[in-house]
Amino acid sequence: MKTIQIKPIATEFAEDKDLAAKIRDNDLRPAIECGETVMLDFAGVTGATQSFVHAMISDLIRRDGPDVLDSIQFANCDQAVKYIIQIVSEYSQYEIE
């Protein structure tokens, strides 16, 4: 399993979408494409924006399908961050008519 620590990259308030996109493209997507499970470790992160989480995971869910979530674990999230991850995970699975 590959672990990505969010705080050293995005600080304790994860809000910079450019950094989120870098995590997605440089670490998260390549690892998943190699068949690895990835742990996104939010230890020390006291807050995150929906924009940050969206930039990090939404495109993976839309392009690869919801099952990509089987390859991602979210660790040490506080309750607000959990809700934001749930919001993004859910709306990324909406059926587009």
Add this chain to the structure above:
Amino acid sequence: MRVHLPNSARLQNIEAFLSEFSPEQPGVLDFSMHDRWVAVHPAVLAFTASVADMVTRNGGEHRGEVHNIRSVPYLIRMGLFDHVCIPHHISITAHEEAGRFIPLSRISTSRELSDFIVHMIPLLHAQPQQVEPIRYVISEIVRNVLEHAQCPGGAFLCAQYFRSSGILSIGVADAGIGIQHTMSQCHRVPTAWDALVLALTPGYSGTTSRIGGTAYNAGAGLFFTKSIACASRNYFILYSGNALFKLKPIRAGRQVVLYANPLEDHHTKRVNMPEWQGTLVGIDIQLETDIMFAALMGAIREAYSVDVKRKKDEYKRPTFV
């Protein structure tokens, strides 16, 4: 352009201030103020600074008079006359800023925003649970400006904490291309009001016609921001083009319900306002509240899906460890 600072301009009565604004003659700032007392929301100051900066960037001149009244030290400390360049020869005694206000700041890059958020928090002397909505709102609003406004002057931001009411007031303004111009690149928005409504509805981004946004942009920042104001039973305004959306507070005793469709909110609609090519956002947040930020995010989760697109019956759930 004409800006007049009235006796009073809070979010509840900001229409009067905005109605006095004139976008005519973009090469001149004609500044005036009430001659006895000025009590204005930070959104008014951010807007005035943005207008002044636009005139400056046009190579124009600033005209007007600064009255030496009791509220002028506040305007000076907020940095208004660093942008409205009218000589006033009024000296003030500086006081410690912590816990009271964030003076006018210009943010032009993503890095500046991240640094600003880090350095702003100690200024407010806020408790950890109070910090979360403040930094969330500022990040989302200012990133909207940086990503969509195409404004070389960046975003102007300032904030004021009112200890007696426990309310933090925030204003963010830009002189960019405006919401209708941004949204019309990908959506049909015949009027500025249509554009405001769409911008406040989650899932509609100015970067794609696809509902739900792109890999980079979800089109939900203003919805989250409005929801934070709504949950704390306060005002939120969005002004761009000739339209103004004002969220009005939910009265005490009534249940807070968050709506994905902004037209279902308790709001005021104003059209035929003076044309402002950029965007102004104002918000009040109640910091002395029992509402935890996590609970707010839970409520937003419930509201989010409504009106966006048909939900699936079953979602793959994220795994938390």
